[in-house]
Amino acid sequence: MTVDEVIAAARAQTGLTDFGDPAILEGLEILLRSYADEAKFNERGSLNSHNEIITQLANRLKVEDWLKGHPELLEAPIEKPLFVFGLPRTGTTLLINLLAAAPGRNAFLRWLAYDPVPPPRLEELHAGPRYQVMQDKTQMALTYMPEIAAIHFEEADSPTECQFSMAPSFCAQVYESQANIPSYRQWLFHEADYLPAFRYHKRLLQLLQGETPGRWVLKNPWHPLFLDALTEVYPDAQLVMTHRDPAEVVGSICSLIKYVRGIYSDDVDLELIGRSFMETFHLMIDRQQAFRDKHGAGVILDIQYADVMSDPIAEVKRIYAHFAEPFTPEAETAMAGYMAANPAGKHGRHSYDLAEYGLTKQGVRAEFAGYIERYRIPVKD
Secondary structure, three states: OOHHHHHHHHHHHHOOOOOOOOOHHHHHHHHHHHHHHHOOEOHHHHHHHHHHHHHHHHHHHHHHHHHHHOHHHHHOOOOOOEEEEEOOOOOHHHHHHHHHHOOOEEEOEHHHHHOOOOOOOHHHOOOOHHHHHHHHHHHHHHHHOHHHHHHOOOOOOOEOEHHHHOHHHOOOOHHHHHOOOHHHHHHHHHOOOOHHHHHHHHHHHHHHOOOOOOEEEEEOOOHHHHHHHHHHHOOOOEEEEEEOOHHHHHHHHHHHHHHHHHHHEOOOOHHHHHHHHHHHHHHHHHHHHHHHHHHOHHHOEEEEHHHHHHOHHHHHHHHHHHOOOOOOHHHHHHHHHHHHHOOOOOOOOOOOOHHHHOOOHHHHHHHOHHHHHHOOOOOOO
């Protein structure tokens, strides 16, 4: 499939023509070429991945069309958005769900990532036809992909990674999660300009808050890769980074990627997954450290996964205190309600073995010894 074919399909699907910033076509072209030359898709994987690309561009067409008809939405600021990030599998999901439970907070919900137009009214956030379409899909995932659900499960109205607001700019790690596409990976991590994706990210949030004003809380484990671009678009962003024993992080993410790539391809190289994510995590750690060195050590609040697991609401209170935000009884009640309704292991237990990926605990910890020491990350055998 070519760039022109994707554009034509998205335009035919929507009847719209304007997708905004043409800079996004660079990533789309590289992604499509990587799919053709490197992905080793099975028939289902090829069909699904290309349909997903068309859907992403179609959604972008709808967003730009809505904003063209409602330009006043772009005048509303995104004030002090709170971004939670860290290496994946470090507790960002639990934190964002607790933060999003508080009254007056907006979160990027899973169903909104796939059907954002028109902007939802308050009563539509957790009900309605668009919500239900995604909820039906999540229930299918529980039935047919229980391994993935046990690792990472989201309801239709759960906060999802805001990298899905970058996916319509074709500048998002999600594509590399689904397939081994080294050319796209090289571009994404080392050559891409992230600003067009973050500019669209902001435009989308401005649209989504049109009927539901509130302070945004967002999460994306991959944000350490592009903090400079994030803070250029959101200069008053509040930044929180989670930390966990890298041996657990690597084992957990490799296991998730194994199952995800298995949906798209019958040829999944597990040791390649291990090597590539070790490289990715070094890059993420180095870039967030460079950002701190540039802007000051206090620019990011650090949270330990072990502390989140032992007393999650206490850690949320610490976040509020750090940013001088009032922590209300209503917020605490809502967060306690979330914890009661979502016990650990609700969708199954996740087990993994680093040896599958050609790695050992000792080897991973040795690779990241400096990171463990600098952030005083608890490790235990």
